[in-house]
Amino acid sequence: MDLPQRCSFSQPALLFFLYFFSLLSLSAFLHLYDKMPYQQWRISVKNVSNFPGRGQPASLITTNTTCNSSRSSSKIIDSGIWTVNSAGRFGNQMGQYATLYALAKMNGHQAYIYPAMHKYLSPMFRITLPVLHAEVAKKIRWKNFHLHNWMSESYKHIKGKYVRLTGYPWSYTFFQHIRQEILQQFSFHDHIKEEANQYLQELRGKRQEVTYVGVHVRRGDYVHVMPSWKGVVADRGYLEKAMNYFREKYPNPIFVVTSNGMEWCKENINASRGDVYFSGDGRESSPGRDFALLAHCNHTIMTIGTFGLWAGYLAGGKTIYLANYTLPDSPVRKRFKPSAIFLPEWIGIPADLSPLLSKKPSQVQKPEA
Known part of the structure; x- marks a missing residue:
């Protein structure tokens, strides 16, 4: 026996009614959203447990001083x-x-x-x-x-x-x-840590009590930019001095070289002792992979640039940096204080400025505005 109908609406008609009503509601909300002055906007941070530790896009909600329902369902930030x-x-x-x-x-x-x-x-x-x-x-x-x-x-x-x-x-x-x-905040995701540690373990082989030293050689555009700023990039002499410091201090150092100028590194860093390894088998790797390797080493040799600075900061061991790499009248000196860039416990090795001093003043390019 057929059951009696409880509603005179047919199913297609009911669906059409609901769809039309939802469009009207959305249109009214968007009109109100656009007219509201910016002081009334508030930010609600969604807490997504599936992605711990990752920032989640904030969502925009409207609030009213007399309405408490929004406050009970979302975290309202009133501190700016x-x-x-x-x-x-x-x-x-x-x-x-x-x-x-x-x-x-x-x-x-x-x-x-x-x-x-x-x-x-x-x-x-x-x-x-x-x-x-x-x-x-x-x-x-x-x-x-x-x-x-x-x-x-x-x-x-x-x-x-x-x-x-x-x-x-x-x-x-x-x-x-x-x-x-x-x-x-700058702790790595697990898969990145595992990949970096596995690579370092492979370099170690059967050696015992090794000390990993990450070496970052910044080249790229700096090779052309630094002379116009009356400065230099690291040369082979600096890198040899920095590496010898760790060779004298630790019995089994392993130097992991990363760079955006790997061909220059292979030509200018002496790897004949068997303690130098070029990341990516000597091919320039991705910045993320290089940074993870540097940060997971015990100590750091950096040249110039914020990439190397952060690698040393996260690694947390001894950091050797290129010191005094510009002339006193360099425009860089007006924007940076070396004492505020390099931590007091870090070790500076002065750069060789003779290539700049040997040039006539007219040969030193002016920095671009």
């Missing part, structure tokens, strides 16, 4: 929104992230990062800062605050709830007071 420009490559992105993390915390505000920064760093690290949605960022009237490359007392008292830090900050003086938190 701080972010930082996402500029440069890997090392610069790390410096901007760490500086934002430290200064926002110091000034009592919530930090968010742009999607571009998240794309750079999240494949490598377990970063936790939430991601600021692009549409949210467009609605905010930012107060841009430019940073020079060292910590100042005034940075402890930056005014503003919606602050965007700008510049290329990399200095341990911004975040050394919370070093362990920064190291936690």
Whole structure:
């Protein structure tokens, strides 16, 4: 026996009604969304347990001072929104992230990062800062605050709830007071750690009590840029001195060389002792893979650039760096303080500036504006 019908609507008609009603509701919400002044926007951070340690894009929600339902279902951040420009490559992105993390915390505000920064760093690290949605960022009237490359007392008292830090900050003086938190932010994903440790173990072979020394040789565009800045890049003499320091200190050092100029390295680094290995079998590897290898070594030899600086900072052992690599009147000296770049316990070996001194003044190119 057929059951009686409980509704006079046919199924197609009911589906059409529900679809039409949902379109009206969505249209009304979007109209309200567009008209709302930026002061009423709030950010809700979604907690996704499936991806621990990874920043999650923030979602935009509307709130009202008389409505408590949103507060009960979402975490509303009323302390303001701080972010930082996402500029440069890997090392610069790390410096901007760490500086934002430290200064926002110091000034009592919530930090968010742009999607571009998240794309750079999240494949490598377990970063936790939430991601600021692009549409949210467009609605905010930012107060841009430019940073020079060292910590100042005034940075402890930056005014503003919606602050965007700008510049290329990399200095341990911004975040050394919370070093362990920064190291936690830049902890590698498990599969990256496993790959790096496996590679180092293969280099070790049957040797006992080895000491891994990561060597980063920055070349690439710096080979052409540094002379115009009245500076030099590392030469074979510097690298030999740095490597001999570890040879004298440890009985079984293993040097892992990474570079964006690997052909130069193979021609200028003496590997005849059997303790030098060129990453990727002498072929230039990916920046992420090279960085993971350097960070998992015991000690570091760096040349110039933020990539090597961060490798030494994360490795945590002894770090040798190229010191005094510019002439006193170099424009670089106006933007960087060596004492704020290299940690006090790091070991500097002065660069050979004779190639610059042997040139006539007219031969030294002026830096581009």
